[in-house]
Amino acid sequence: ETGVTQSPTHLIKTRGQQVTLRCSSQSGHNTVSWYQQALGQGPQFIFQYYREEENGRGNFPPRFSGLQFPNYSSELNVNALELDDSALYLCASSSRYSRGQDTQYFGPGTRLTVL
Amino acid sequence: TQLLEQSPQFLSIQEGENLTVYCNSSSVFSSLQWYRQEPGEGPVLLVTVVTGGEVKKLKRLTFQFGDARKDSSLHITAAQPGDTGLYLCAGGPTDSNYQLIWGAGTKLIIKP
Numbered sequence: 417e418t419g420v421t422q423s424p425t426h427l428i429k430t431r432g433q434q435v436t437l438r439c440s441s442q443s444g445h446n447t448v449s450w451y452q453q454a455l456g457q458g459p460q461f462i463f464q465y466y467r468e469e470e471n472g473r474g475n476f477p478p479r480f481s482g483l484q485f486p487n488y489s490s491e492l493n494v495n496a497l498e499l500d501d502s503a504l505y506l507c508a509s510s511s512r513y514s515r516g517q518d519t520q521y522f523g524p525g526t527r528l529t530v531l
Numbered sequence: 532t533q534l535l536e537q538s539p540q541f542l543s544i545q546e547g548e549n550l551t552v553y554c555n556s557s558s559v560f561s562s563l564q565w566y567r568q569e570p571g572e573g574p575v576l577l578v579t580v581v582t583g584g585e586v587k588k589l590k591r592l593t594f595q596f597g598d599a600r601k602d603s604s605l606h607i608t609a610a611q612p613g614d615t616g617l618y619l620c621a622g623g624p625t626d627s628n629y630q631l632i633w634g635a636g637t638k639l640i641i642k643p
Contacts, residue, residue, distance in 0.1 A: 420573070449629070458535075458619050458633030459574070472629040506573050520631075522573030 420509050420523035428529045429497050437492045437526045439507030447471070448490040449520060450482060451506040459506055465490055494528075502530045534558070535622050537634035545642050547609055552637045554620035555602045562623040563596050563603045564631070567616045574619055610641045 421440045429435050441448050447466045451459035461474035465484035479495040488509070494501060504527050508520035538553045554563070562581045566574035578587050580596035580603065587594045591614075593606040607614055617638050621631040 447629075451633075456635070458537075458621075458635045459631075460633070461630045464629045466629075472627065474630065508573070519576060519579070522575070524572050 420507060420521050422505075422507050422523040422526050424526060425524070426527045426529075428531065430531050431497055431499060433497050434493065434495045435497060435528060437494075437505050437507075437528070439490045439492070439509075439523060441488045441490065441507075441509030442521050445509035445511045445521070446488050447510045448484055448488065449508045449510070450490070450492045451508065452476070452501075453504040453506055453525070455503070462492070497530045499530050502528060504528075535620055535632055535634040537618075537620060537637050539637060540635065541638045541640075543640040543642065544610060546611055550607050550610055550639070552605045552607075552618055552639070553602070554604070554622075554634050556622065556632075557601065558622075559600050559625055560622035560632075561600070561625045563600070564621045564623070565594055565603070565605055566619040566621065568619060568636070569616050607639075610639075612641045612643050615639060615641050 420442050423438045449464040450462040452462055453459040462476050462480055463473040463482055464471045468484045481493045484490045504525040506525045507523045510520045535554055535556050544550055562579055564579045565577045567577055568574040578594045580594055583598045583600045585596045591608045595604050617636045619636045620634045
């Protein structure tokens with residue numbers, strides 16, 4: 417059973433550019449959540465995808481968008497990058513077959529630096 | 532807006548000492564999770580507590596959920612250098628099945 421993987425590990429972009437981050441969920445998981453973790457802070461929820469549809473969204477602007485594919489892998493896209501977007505982006509997969517909080521398994525994250 | 536406040540933000544102690552980390556809120560949570568995160572890695576789930584007053588033990592770590600489900604504590608007995616890391620609490624809001632509310636974390640350093 418493979419765990420959650422993310423790519424790339426590190427990324428450097430300049431202001432105004434666009435970026436796509438990728439996440440492969442753990443085998444058997446159908447839900448992916450994305451988080452932004454600024455240095456010295458806890459993760460902030462961006463959005464969650466369940467069976468290829470957005471299932472909930474945190475307080476992030478529309479330039480943060482995502483996709484989930486039929487194999488449950490996911491992408492996070494950020495347009496018009498700003499300096500404050502510099503952070504560790506975490507993907508977490510879980511298995512949603514019943515109500516209640518699911519156990520989320522996190523990937524190692526992608527460290528994005530915006531110059 | 533539901534918030535979770537963790538204290539202390541930073542703690543550096545000698546190996547063998549005991550410590551307690553707190554996670555407090557004015558809001559009620561349906562569940563409370565504790566994670567440990569090491570540099571360059573994602574958080575790893577340590578425990579989930581769901582019942583007010585619940586106590587769970589994981590070797591030298593003891594987790595407690597407050598009776599009113601608004602706060603939680605993590606107690607480490609006889610801390611070891613391997614316990615070093617960032618400890619995060621995350622609460623499941625009562626009105627959401629998907630969003631976790633996170634604390635800012637407690638950075639713990641155990642000196643040999």
